[in-house]
Amino acid sequence: MSGRVGDEGLVVRKIREGTVIDHIPVGRALSVLRILGVSLHGRHRIAVLINVESRKIGRKDIVKIEGLEPRLEDLDKIALVAPTATVNIVKDYRVIAKRKVEPPREVVGILRCVNPTCITRQEREPVTPRFVRVSVKPLMYRCVYCGSILTEKDIVEQLAGQALD
Numbered sequence: 001m002s003g004r005v006g007d008e009g010l011v012v013r014k015i016r017e018g019t020v021i022d023h024i025p026v027g028r029a030l031s032v033l034r035i036l037g038v039s040l041h042g043r044h045r046i047a048v049l050i051n052v053e054s055r056k057i058g059r060k061d062i063v064k065i066e067g068l069e070p071r072l073e074d075l076d077k078i079a080l081v082a083p084t085a086t087v088n089i090v091k092d093y094r095v096i097a098k099r100k101v102e103p104p105r106e107v108v109g110i111l112r113c114v115n116p117t118c119i120t121r122q123e124r125e126p127v128t129p130r131f132v133r134v135s136v137k138p139l140m141y142r143c144v145y146c147g148s149i150l151t152e153k154d155i156v157e158q159l160a161g162q163a164l165d
């Protein structure tokens with residue numbers, strides 16, 4: 001016994017069935033939840049750890065969601081705000097699958113074009129935003145309609161600025 005309660009001591013007990021998303025960059029845990037469409041008033045029990053120690057990336061956030069297994073497309077989207085994330089699928093208290101995330105080739109919806117005159121931002125009958133990946137490092141997407149470029153900073157700002165329902 002060192003007598004010191006490390007960050008791991010904070011960690012909420014294991015979940016029985018669901019998903020643990022680890023190695024999220026600090027401050028982006030809530031963005032990850034938002035991307036997963038998890039509502040604070042929904043049926044899932046959620047544990048969020050913010051700014052805990054990590055051997056791999058210094059500090060990190062962790063999200064645990066009971067009763068939810070993310071769809072493949074959700075994993076892609078998580079990469080938009082948490083490219084370092086590892087996603088663990090848990091069944092009967094054991095990790096049965098570990099997945100790395102990768103930014104999707106195409107993003108439909110979710111993001112907003114940075115060009116205020118883009119057809120996707122018209123007040124009347126706007127078109128659903130659609131972006132294609134131009135580069136992974138640094139992360140960059142291009143609007144299919146007007147060609148504007150979204151940087152990683154734009155993406156994180158957009159997804160972090162939105163509150164959970």
Ligand SMILES: [Zn+2]
Nearest residue numbers: 113118143146
């Ligand atoms: Zn556009």
